[in-house]
Amino acid sequence: MNDTVRSWIATGLADLDLAILLYFIAINAAYITLVGCATIEMIMHVLRIRGESRARVLGSAVTPSISILAPAYNEEATIAESVTALLALHYANLELVVINDGSPDRTLEVLTSRFDLVPVHTMVWKRIETKPVRQLYRSRTHPNLLVVDKVNGGKADALNVGLNLATGDLVCVIDADTIVDADALQRLARPFLSNHEVLATGGTIRIANGSTIMQGRVTDPRAPRGFVAGVQVVEYFRAFLFGRLGWNLLGGNLIISGAFGLFRRDAVIAAGGYTHDTVGEDMELVLKLRRQAYEAQQRHAVLFVPDAVAWTECPESLKVLGRQRDRWHRGLSDVLWRHRHMLFNPRYGVVGLWCLPYFVFVELLAPVIELLGWIGLLLGVAAGLLNTSFAALFFLVAYGIGGVLSTYSLLLEEWSFSRYTRVSDRARLMLYLVFESFGYRQLTVIWRLRGIWKYLRGRTDWGRMERRGFAAAPAAPAPASAAPARP
Numbered sequence: 001m002n003d004t005v006r007s008w009i010a011t012g013l014a015d016l017d018l019a020i021l022l023y024f025i026a027i028n029a030a031y032i033t034l035v036g037c038a039t040i041e042m043i044m045h046v047l048r049i050r051g052e053s054r055a056r057v058l059g060s061a062v063t064p065s066i067s068i069l070a071p072a073y074n075e076e077a078t079i080a081e082s083v084t085a086l087l088a089l090h091y092a093n094l095e096l097v098v099i100n101d102g103s104p105d106r107t108l109e110v111l112t113s114r115f116d117l118v119p120v121h122t123m124v125w126k127r128i129e130t131k132p133v134r135q136l137y138r139s140r141t142h143p144n145l146l147v148v149d150k151v152n153g154g155k156a157d158a159l160n161v162g163l164n165l166a167t168g169d170l171v172c173v174i175d176a177d178t179i180v181d182a183d184a185l186q187r188l189a190r191p192f193l194s195n196h197e198v199l200a201t202g203g204t205i206r207i208a209n210g211s212t213i214m215q216g217r218v219t220d221p222r223a224p225r226g227f228v229a230g231v232q233v234v235e236y237f238r239a240f241l242f243g244r245l246g247w248n249l250l251g252g253n254l255i256i257s258g259a260f261g262l263f264r265r266d267a268v269i270a271a272g273g274y275t276h277d278t279v280g281e282d283m284e285l286v287l288k289l290r291r292q293a294y295e296a297q298q299r300h301a302v303l304f305v306p307d308a309v310a311w312t313e314c315p316e317s318l319k320v321l322g323r324q325r326d327r328w329h330r331g332l333s334d335v336l337w338r339h340r341h342m343l344f345n346p347r348y349g350v351v352g353l354w355c356l357p358y359f360v361f362v363e364l365l366a367p368v369i370e371l372l373g374w375i376g377l378l379l380g381v382a383a384g385l386l387n388t389s390f391a392a393l394f395f396l397v398a399y400g401i402g403g404v405l406s407t408y409s410l411l412l413e414e415w416s417f418s419r420y421t422r423v424s425d426r427a428r429l430m431l432y433l434v435f436e437s438f439g440y441r442q443l444t445v446i447w448r449l450r451g452i453w454k455y456l457r458g459r460t461d462w463g464r465m466e467r468r469g470f471a472a473a474p475a476a477p478a479p480a481s482a483a484p485a486r487p
Contacts, residue, residue: 006383006385009379009383009385010383010385012379013376013379013380013383013385016372016376017376020369020372020373020376023361023369024394024398026361027361027362027366028401030358030362031242031401031405033246034242034243034246034247035242035246035405035408036246037245037246037247037248037249037250038241038242038243038245038246038248038249038412039412040249041245041246041248041249042241042245042306042412042415042416045306045307046416049187049190049307063091063092063093063189063193064093064168064169064170064189064192064193065093065094065095065167065168065169065170066091066093066094066095066168066169066170066171066172066185066189066262067094067095067096067097067162067166067167067168067170067171067172067265068086068089068094068095068096068097068171068172068174068185069097069099069159069162069163069166069171069172069173069174070082070083070086070096070097070098070099070162070174070175070176071099071101071155071158071159071162071175071176072098072099072100072101072103072107072158072176073100073101073102073103073107073152073155073158074103074104074105074107075103075105075107075176075177076103076105076106076107076109076110078176078177078313079098079107079110079111079176079177080110080111080114081179081213081216082176082177082178082179082216083096083098083111083114083115083145083176084114084215084216085179085180085215085216085217086174086180086216087142087144087145088182088215088216088217089180089182089184089185090182090183090185090186091185091186091189093168094144094168094185095144095146095166095167095168096142096144096145096146097146097147097148097162097165097166098111098145098146098147098148098176099147099148099150099158099159099161099162100147100148100149100150101150101152101153101154101155101157101158102149102150102151102152102153103152108147108149111137111147112137112147115139115141115142115145115147116139116140116141117137117138117139117140117147118137118138118139118140119135119136119137120136120137120138121136122136124164124165125164126164127163127164127269128160128163128164128269128272128273129160130150130153130157130160130161130164131150131151131152131153131157131161132150132151133148133149133150133151133161134149134150134151135148135149136148136149136165137149146165148161148162148165153276154276155258155274155281156273156274156275156276156278156281157274157276159173159273159274159281160273160274163265163268163269163273166265168265169264169265170189170192170262170263170264170265171262171263171265171268172185172188172260172261172262172263173256173258173260173261173262173263173282174259174260174261174310175258175259175260175312177312177313178205178259178260178310178311178312179208179213179216179217179218179310179311179312180260180309180310180311181217181218181308181309181310181311182217184203184260184308184309184310185262185308187203187305187307187308188201188202188203188260188262188305188308189201189262190305191301191303191305192262192264195301197298197299197300197301198264198300198301198302198303199263199264199267199289199290199293199300199301199302200256200261200262200263200264200267200286200289200302200303201256201261201262201302201303201304201305201308202244202253202255202256202257202260202261202262202302202303202304202305203257203260203261203304203305203306203308203309203310204240204241204304204305204306204307204308204309204310205236205240205257205259205260205310205311205312206218206221206233206236206309206310206311206312206419207224207229207232207233207236207311207312207313207314208311208312208313209224209226209229209313209314209316210222210223210224210225210226210229211311218311221419221420221425222420222422222425223420223424223425223426223428223429223432224316225428226316227432227435227440228315228316228317228318228321229314229315229316230428230429230432231432231433231435231436231440232314232315232321233429233432234406234409234410234429234432234433234436235436237406237409237410237412237413238405238406238409240304240306241306241409241412241413241416242405242408242409242412244304245304245306247304247355248303248304250350250354250355251301251349251350252350252351252354252355252358253286253302253303253304253355254283254286254287254290254302254351254355254356254359255282255283255286256282256285256286256302257282258281258282259310259312260308260310261282263285263289267289267292268285268289270292271285271288271289271292272288273285275288277460278331278334278335278338278460279327279330279331279334279460279461280328280330280331280332280334280335281331283331283332283335284331284334284335284338284339286302287335287338287339287342287351289302290302290348290351291339291342291348291351294347294348294349294351295347306416306417307416307417309417309419318443321447322443322446322447322450325444325447325448325451326447326448326450326451326454327451328451329364329367329447329448329450329451329452329455330451330452330454330455330459330460332359332363332364332451333364333451333452333455334455336356336359336360336364339356342356343356343357343360344356344357364452366448367444367445367446367448367449367452368449368452370445371445371449377391399437402437402441403433403434403437406433406436407430407433410426410429410430410433414426
């Protein structure tokens with residue numbers, strides 16, 4: 001390598017190092033701000049709910065009625081357990097609408113047999129266009145259970161069918177494989193009673209792998225034994241307990257998980273329901289609702305409720321997890337592009353000026369920046385320009401801060417709701433946290449980069465997902481719309 005080329009590389013690397021260093025400072029300042037906000041919000045929330053009597057307030061007949069919408073595609077392994085748990089939720093005025101999205105497996109047969117379904121005929125006001133409905137069924141053992149069998153159209157289409165049929169003031173959107181704590185719906189509905197500006201609320205999603213589940217309830221939460229499932233527990237804590245909780249205080253929540261969220265039905269219908277041609281339909285809906293409210297100059301709120309808990313089965317193989325993560329990143333890319341006119345636009349308040357820039361520069365572009373960092377490192381080594389001491393210090397600080405933030409999320413969970421009571425489970429989670437940075441984190445970068453690449457190539461498929469089910473049922477493939485939602 002001659003001196004001229006070496007000089008060019010040195011200049012380029014110096015500029016790249018400066019850009020990455022500034023990005024590193026900005027991203028960690030954003031994280032620390034969110035952690036501070038999450039801490040304040042958690043303290044306020046715990047003080048707010050201490051000594052409350054939800055049963056007295058939410059058990060009365062004047063509380064808003066809720067329709068639960070549960071889309072199902074190839075869910076024969078988990079559907080009976082999930083529906084049983086949903087029917088047992090503690091809420092006075094509840095309707096359950098299960099939408100079988102053209103499953104080729106035995107999902108409908110399992111539902112028919114387990115809940116004694118009979119065909120019914122009813123008039124439907126089709127306010128949102130959807131794929132055709134084949135048949136409606138009502139349960140003879142549970143009159144508040146309505147099952148819809150429709151032509152396959154994807155998760156968004158199934159939810160729109162549910163919106164057309166629902167009768168509740170509020171609609172709770174839930175994945176059919178999700179298990180909800182008995183009182184979680186009461187907790188999720190609580191903000192709608194105290195604040196008429198609330199458009200939507202979302203709860204905490206926890207990993208059920210390894211836990212004991214009886215009669216549709218998680219009775220003994222355990223940390224998963226396998227690393228792939230276990231490290232996702234740490235990720236979920238980080239995403240919910242300092243991500244979404246922090247945005248609560250700043251008024252910038254943009255994601256209500258597709259696995260467990262509560263919405264004003266009239267607002268969702270006015271927004272046109274779920275968008276079909278995206279794999280990020282949950283975030284897209286929230287952005288539509290918020291944009292609609294800003295443009296109508298309406299005060300509004302989208303809130304995360306940390307003590308409203310639902311449980312889901314997460315992928316246990318890297319192959320399946322990789323598909324899920326690249327789909328999440330494709331969805332993020334698509335939603336941010338669809339609503340790009342809101343970015344840095346003061347008309348959209350905190351969402352336009354703070355929240356969307358965070359999602360673009362931190363959530364979306366972080367893997368790209370990390371890739372550039374690795375390329376710079378390799379070029380520096382090849383050209384003999386690497387300052388080994390500085391590089392080692394930088395990586396230690398970067399991964400150290402990540403470890404501290406993850407540890408803080410675990411401590412916040414321990415202080416507030418503490419679901420894992422065994423020392424062995426806590427120790428296992430700490431081990432997952434420590435080893436997350438060695439190999440696994442780099443894999444997530446590759447998966448997210450793959451998601452961006454697939455988005456640029458126009459890929460909109462969901463990818464195949466395999467799951468074992470909560471009960472001792474045979475494993476079943478669950479492609480298309482049945483994939484678990486973003487945490």
